[in-house]
Amino acid sequence: MRATIIGGGRIGRGFVASLLKRNQVEIDFFDTNKQLMKEFEQYNSYTVHVLGNTEENTVIDGYHSSHIDDSKAWATELNQTDIIFTAVGGKNLTSLGTTIGKNYQQALAKGEIPSFILITCENWMTPADDLQQAIESQLTNEEKEVFQNHVDVTQAVIRASGTSAPPGKETANPLDTWVQDYWVLPVDGKRIQKHSKPDLRYFEFNDNFGEMLAQKIYTNNTSVALIAYLGYLKGISHVADAANDPEIEPILEAGYQEINQALVYSLGVSQESQLEFSRVAEAKYKDYAIVDEVVRIGRDPLRKLAVDDRLIGPAKMALDAGITPKAISLATAAAIYFDYSKDPAAEELKKIRETQGVDTVLEEICGIAKDSILANLIKEGISELKERQWIKEED
Numbered sequence: 001m002r003a004t005i006i007g008g009g010r011i012g013r014g015f016v017a018s019l020l021k022r023n024q025v026e027i028d029f030f031d032t033n034k035q036l037m038k039e040f041e042q043y044n045s046y047t048v049h050v051l052g053n054t055e056e057n058t059v060i061d062g063y064h065s066s067h068i069d070d071s072k073a074w075a076t077e078l079n080q081t082d083i084i085f086t087a088v089g090g091k092n093l094t095s096l097g098t099t100i101g102k103n104y105q106q107a108l109a110k111g112e113i114p115s116f117i118l119i120t121c122e123n124w125m126t127p128a129d130d131l132q133q134a135i136e137s138q139l140t141n142e143e144k145e146v147f148q149n150h151v152d153v154t155q156a157v158i159r160a161s162g163t164s165a166p167p168g169k170e171t172a173n174p175l176d177t178w179v180q181d182y183w184v185l186p187v188d189g190k191r192i193q194k195h196s197k198p199d200l201r202y203f204e205f206n207d208n209f210g211e212m213l214a215q216k217i218y219t220n221n222t223s224v225a226l227i228a229y230l231g232y233l234k235g236i237s238h239v240a241d242a243a244n245d246p247e248i249e250p251i252l253e254a255g256y257q258e259i260n261q262a263l264v265y266s267l268g269v270s271q272e273s274q275l276e277f278s279r280v281a282e283a284k285y286k287d288y289a290i291v292d293e294v295v296r297i298g299r300d301p302l303r304k305l306a307v308d309d310r311l312i313g314p315a316k317m318a319l320d321a322g323i324t325p326k327a328i329s330l331a332t333a334a335a336i337y338f339d340y341s342k343d344p345a346a347e348e349l350k351k352i353r354e355t356q357g358v359d360t361v362l363e364e365i366c367g368i369a370k371d372s373i374l375a376n377l378i379k380e381g382i383s384e385l386k387e388r389q390w391i392k393e394e395d
């Protein structure tokens with residue numbers, strides 16, 4: 001079996017590649033990053049290190065790698081691949097879909113009919129739909145029909161973390177990467193209609209996938225955002241230190257209660273499954289073996305503060321459920337003050353906040369009215385963070 005991994009980052013060349021390697025699947029990488037391409041060629045091999053369990057480390061070798069714009073490489077790839085994975089970041093799916101669509105069209109023009117399964121591995125609400133739509137936007141109606149008859153576009157939920165080297169564990173190979181000791185990849189099984197489900201260890205093709213992506217994002221990403229943004233303000237560098245911090249921990253506990261009630265009410269998931277989700281998430285973020293930086297988790301706060309994303313999304317659901325999302329609002333307040341200078345989105349957020357004020361951030365970035373219940377809760381959160389001196393501004 002042969003697989004293509006688009007996006008050779010922490011999840012692509014780390015988590016997904018190690019699952020595939022352990023299934024003896026051949027791997028071809030595609031990425032936009034030219035430096036990464038050079039490293040793939042230069043090193044020929046790298047190790048996926050398992051945090052806290054080195055016995056499970058996997059060496060990845062024998063792969064091929066190509067730049068995403070290499071249409072010659074795509075011409076071969078589309079005909080030989082069985083499964084394509086994406087791990088590029090949800091906001092890049094539209095441009096990626098355009099690239100796949102154009103290359104699929106070229107193959108059809110040559111009389112070929114590539115047939116494969118596409119699996120998105122992204123923190124995104126509707127990744128499979130968004131990718132499929134972007135691909136099909138490049139095709140004529142006739143071509144679209146062929147595509148739909150030969151390609152299944154489905155989605156996975158990534159419950160594992162992928163990180164860079166823990167302090168002091170850096171290696172000479174820049175491709176080496178670190179993953180959590182977690183070996184399950186749930187995939188939306190219902191969306192696989194034209195192929196049989198691949199027989200792969202660790203993959204769970206789930207016909208009741210339902211709201212699992214929303215449940216994951218609004219549980220894991222919401223809670224880790226709370227930990228990271230509050231931790232950042234307190235000057236804590238690592239997620240586990242922040243999650244176990246005696247002042248943050250009670251806020252985290254309250255956050256899980258708000259999240260759980262909100263999701264059971266709004267997504268219709270069962271209490272048991274939600275409790276399991278939140279317990280697994282909490283244990284993961286408190287685990288000192290998983291060395292992850294709060295600034296990595298906090299990256300791109302403009303996206304993370306958007307109306308349906310991990311903070312405002314579940315806060316609104318909590319209000320719908322009749323619950324006051326005090327902890328989530330405090331986390332949102334902290335996110336508004338995430339000013340990490342190496343993150344361009346954080347810099348932009350800071351500029352908007354300082355020049356146009358918090359109300360503009362709430363209205364234009366969070367998409368909520370400045371005098372709404374939620375906006376007032378977030379503004380109370382900002383006052384509380386100033387009282388606690390976690391926000392150290394004068395105003």
Ligand SMILES: NC(=O)C1=CN([C@@H]2O[C@H](COP(=O)(O)OP(=O)(O)OC[C@H]3O[C@@H](n4cnc5c(N)ncnc54)[C@H](O)[C@@H]3O)[C@@H](O)[C@H]2O)C=CC1
Binds near residue numbers: 007011012
């Ligand atoms: N790292 C983690 O712990 C987790 C990440 N995720 C999700 O997995 C996805 C990937 O995340 P990471 O691997 O951490 O990010 P990353 O930043 O380490 O890697 C992303 C890679 O995609 C490449 N890329 C971006 N646009 C591309 C395009 N159009 N075509 C080809 N390559 C492209 C980048 O150059 C980069 O190498 C994201 O959606 C993220 O939200 C989900 C759960 C956990």
Ligand SMILES: O=P(O)(O)OC[C@H]1O[C@](O)(CO)[C@@H](O)[C@@H]1O
Binds near residue numbers: 162221299
């Ligand atoms: O990948 P995003 O969307 O930037 O979100 C941040 C983080 O959320 C997590 O998926 C939480 O599970 C991280 O591991 C991830 O990197």
